[in-house]
Amino acid sequence: MLTITIAIILAVLGTVIANIALPTMMRELDSTPAAATWVVNAYELSVTVSLLPLAALGDIIGYRVIYGVGLTAFTVASLACGFAPSLPTLVAARVLQGFGAAGIMSVNTALVRFIFPRAQLGRGVASVALVVATSSAAGPSVAAAILAVASWHWLFLFNVPLGVVALVLARGSLPRTPLAGHRFDWISAGLNAATFGFLLLGLNGIGQGQGRALVGTLLALGAAAAWFLVRRQRRLAAPMLPVDLFRKPIFALSVATSVCSYASQSIAYLALPFYFAIGGGMTQSQIGLLITPWPAVVMVVAPIAGRLSDRYPAGLLGGIGLVVLTAGLVLLNMLPPDPRFIDVVWRMMISGIGFGFFQAPNNRALIAAAPRSRSGVASGMLSTARLAGMTTGGVTVAVIFGLLAGKVGQEVTVALGVAAGFSGVASVISFSRLGRG
Incomplete structure (x- = not known):
């Protein structure tokens, strides 16, 4: 539970911690406000499109494997974010960091199910809910505290030692879980990414006041992908x-x-x-x-x-x-x-x-x-x-x-x-x- 707690804290903070430093990043990386928002959008988008595929892959190859790979990717990406020399490099590193966070968030509750006996499952799930709520609330304060004594780079670099500690703890403590016998469905993964990717971009476009034609096109593409995704899932024994x-x-x-x-x-x-x-x-x-x-x-x-x-x-x-x-x-x-x-x-x-x-x-x-x-x-x-x-x-x-x-x-x-x-x-x-x- 300690390694899961550390990883959840890092993944949730990754969602909210960069917001407060966007003006500073924009100025130091010689960017525009619209471009700087992709430091946040890239992370959220990569998390959203990969959550379900990684969760399904966890059923097939093991939750501890997905958790370990996700935490490793998140830690390495945090290091890359901290040393990013330009906005495109930072956004690319945030995409990788989002995939890592999705690996953590997609299987953390599944792991909790195999850590706690069924009679105490509510306690385990409550622990995760507590960590998520606390991390979400503390994000702006943590960011402000770091920025008071260091540059924005340390918003990401502080993840590295915590990620290493969580990885060391995970290696010998996380339970091995039964593996499913079916194969990973790459077509469903692509349709899932298209569904959530287009829908999220379209919804963000509504919030940012983008043109109706662009927003309508994105939402239509997302709806079409969703239709094909659901139609395919109905034919599968273990749908994504x-x-x-x-x-x-x-x-x-x-x-x-x-x-x-x-x-x-x-x-x-x-x-x-x-x-x-x-x-x-x-x-x-x-x-x-x-x-x-x-x-x-x-x-x-x-x-x-x-x-x-x-x-x-x-x-x-x-x-x-x-x-x-x-x-x-x-x-x-x-x-x-x-x-x-x-x-x-x-x-x-x-x-x-x-x-x-x-x-x-x-x-x-x-x-x-x-x-x-x-x-x-x-x-x-x-x-x-x-x-x-x-x-x-x-x-x-x-x-x-x-x-x-x-x-x-x-x-x-x-x-x-x-x-x-x-x-x-x-x-x-x-x-x-x-x-x-």
């Missing part, structure tokens, strides 16, 4: 996109709950800082303090919810948690124009309690719904659902802010209302799992 597992209501509903819930959280995380900065005139450090209660409470609640999920159904625990999250978002939407610090904090804590109570039970239900031989694709689907929800939330905020440009109070009110809608739908989906598994 687990359409066979989606026939199980508990699995399909858990994925839908995850997508809606992460979309809700992403919308709140993106919209509230604008409200605090522009509406309340708060500094960056004050905004950070106001956002912190949400992930801080998740850190406390997730282990408790994980233990409870070993005894009580995820549909009940997740449904209750998401009702609480919805209430927290509604209360945040009722903040006065000039809120006191404590008024924001207790509302953020309620939202964090709700999200923390949903996360671990939902993840446990999703991974446990799959046969042990399909743990890899289930683990990959868990990470894919999280990324899909976060992307949906980001695009939603971009569209709302674009339509209501200049009306900060109204923008945030609408965004938080939509976030509450997503979490409300998620709670209904969660409760619908009762009695199904």
Whole structure:
């Protein structure tokens, strides 16, 4: 669990840690703002398109192998990022780093399933959820601390010694798991990459206000690739996109709950800082303090919810948690124009309690719904659902802010209302799992 924890921290930080240094990178590498954003986009894109193929490959050759190769690639790519002399070199290294992160994230929950006995699986899954939540929340603070004493290169170089330590620990500790007997499907891997790649580029294009023709073409290509992918998967005994597992209501509903819930959280995380900065005139450090209660409470609640999920159904625990999250978002939407610090904090804590109570039970239900031989694709689907929800939330905020440009109070009110809608739908989906598994 220690080697898995270290690797998850590195992979999650890789998603958020570079954002804060983009202006500095742009200036030092003599680039433009649009080109500099590819330092982030390249990482996210390579993670998204490779999660499911690497998860499926883990079922075939072993989860510890995929984990080890992914961690090695991530560590080597971090070294290359730290010494990158130009933006194209840095972007190329970030692509490799994203593939490495996908190797880690695609099989980490599958490995946890073989580390913990079934009666304690909820605790193991809760540990992963805790690490993901903590790393996501700490990313900006870690980046700020590094940049306060060193150049942006060390945002990547600090990964290297941690990656080496995790590799040494992994060599003698990770369990060997049963191997599937089927072959890797390269055609499905290509269709998967085209589906998620085109769809992600199209959705990002909506958020960045790109031309309708370009966005429409990308989305159409993604939809076409998705149609061919699903059609092919239906004919396979062990599909890469687990359409066979989606026939199980508990699995399909858990994925839908995850997508809606992460979309809700992403919308709140993106919209509230604008409200605090522009509406309340708060500094960056004050905004950070106001956002912190949400992930801080998740850190406390997730282990408790994980233990409870070993005894009580995820549909009940997740449904209750998401009702609480919805209430927290509604209360945040009722903040006065000039809120006191404590008024924001207790509302953020309620939202964090709700999200923390949903996360671990939902993840446990999703991974446990799959046969042990399909743990890899289930683990990959868990990470894919999280990324899909976060992307949906980001695009939603971009569209709302674009339509209501200049009306900060109204923008945030609408965004938080939509976030509450997503979490409300998620709670209904969660409760619908009762009695199904």
